[in-house]
Structure formats: C-alpha cells, structure tokens
Amino acid sequence: MPHFRRVPSAPAAGPGRAAGEPSAVRAGQTGRVLPPIQVADAGDPRLADYVRLTDVHLRRSLEAAHGLFVAEGEKVIRRAIAAGYPMRSLLVTQDKVAGQADLIAGCPGPVYVIRPATAEALTGYRVHRGTLASMRRLPLPDVAGLLDSARRIVVLEDIVDHENVGAIFRCAAALGFDAVLLAPRCADPLYRRAVKVSMGAVFSVPYARLADWHGGLAGLRRAGFVVLALTPAADALPIEQAPAGGKLALLLGTEGDGLSARWLAAADERVRIPMSAGVDSLNVASAAAIACYLLGRGGLR
C-alpha cells in the first residue's frame, strides 16, 4: 500500500520549468507537480533536516524536537515508506537524480537537489548513496501490547553504539525474533547509522521503550516470558543448556560493563556463549547473532 499522497500529473512542460531541469519532466510524467528544487548553499535553512548528520547530540535534540529521522539510500528509504513512515522531504545529489525518478515522484514534500560537495558540507560526510529522506516518526507501541503479541524478544539494556543497535535489529529480523524492547537509555534505533546498519530492520521489527529500568523486567514475567541474561561470565549456563521453549526474552548488556547487576539478578537464568580461553567477551551484536540463531526459529529444540 503506498504511504504517500500522489499528486495529480502535471503537463510535461510549462511556465516556470527551466529547460534541462534534471527531473521535473520525468517526475511530472509519474505524477509529481512540483519540480525538484535546486539548492546551492549548504547553509540554506530549507535543508535543516539534513544538517550535521554525524553530530549525535545535535541530531538527538533536533530529531526529537521535530519528530523526524533520516533514512539513507534508496532501498532503506523504500522500506521506511513500505512500513508506513511518511516522507517529509527528499534530498538527492545531482549525480543520482536520473535513477530516482519514482522516489522523487512519490515524495509528498519538497525534493532538494544539491551537488555532492554541498551534500558533504551539509551533512558532515560524503553521501555515497546520494539519496537521503527526512521521514516522520510514528508513535511507538506500548510495552504491554508488544509483549502480548510476541513470543521471542530481545531486550537491550543501555546499548550506546547505534551500529550495534542496528545490527541487533537485523539479527532479530533474520533469526526469528518478533520484537525488541529497549531500556530507557538505549540508543535510538532510528538514528541514521542504526537505520543504515539494520538495512531497514528497524522498520519491520516492532519495538518499544521501557519507561522504568528499575522494575522493567517484572512486566516480562507477567507476560509469561522466561528471561535469559546473556553474559560472558564463566559461571553462567552454557547456551546449549538454556531453556528454549515457550516465550523467551534475551537480555543483552552495554558495550563496556555488560548487563547491570540488577538485571542479571532479575533474570531466570544467566546464559553464556562459550569462548576460547583468553577472550573476555564477544561484541554485543555478535553475541546477539549467535543467541538469536540458537534460541530463535531454527534453534536448540
């Protein structure tokens, strides 16, 4: 189902359309009335949604204030649209306009066309894929509803690295997990790097955020989940012996210190992926991949 409003077809040529304008005519043929807007200056306020995309602090406040996020690359943008996220605007570098006619035509908001060097000055990095979309956030489901409808979930406690968050969503999507639950301080799955690394899995795997870290795991129990805390600790149960039937919640801890003592103690079982001697832990996304594979759809039953 298309999630954008298609505007009626425009005539193929008309007043106000510059000769040789890169995509206005094509866009008109597929339904768009407004031609793309050429912007030369990285400081142009119309590009504010795309400013300093590598600055996590700025992005956090800007995206929260305006209820937006940025999706990068044609495939990921299409997945966001398919998942029902409305597009606010599109930004395309001049060299990529020709290949993006239908994405441009389907954008209900402004489409900005800029030079690659201007895109780099604006965003703070070289925009290889040449297409960025500013998308509107949707309200998150409530925790109780999410827990009701899921059988296998991953729970992330304060994971701060966006790429890890994105990679874990990708594992969950690929390996038979139904949902992700985030502790209050866990990094935002809709931050650009998380979206990109997840390859859009952040749009397809439902997620919710706990309001209460302290008592957060009690709700899992009430909803009938067996809670397994993943930890490299030597005295934890080897994952091959973990209970894997029924409703299962896998807890994953932060990159530095791992799971908090509170969450470790609140779990039904502490579970480890056995490692070679001398290695103290796996990267959290690697641990998630192994655990989701063993305990998910194709797992240890």
Ligand SMILES: C[S@@+](CC[C@H](N)C(=O)[O-])C[C@H]1O[C@@H](n2cnc3c(N)ncnc32)[C@H](O)[C@@H]1O
């Ligand atoms: C980099 S590790 C944290 C290491 C930390 N020193 C600790 O003791 O947990 C981040 C998370 O990945 C998961 N993890 C890493 N290695 C693991 C292993 N061998 N078995 C189970 N989980 C593991 C755990 O959830 C952990 O909290």
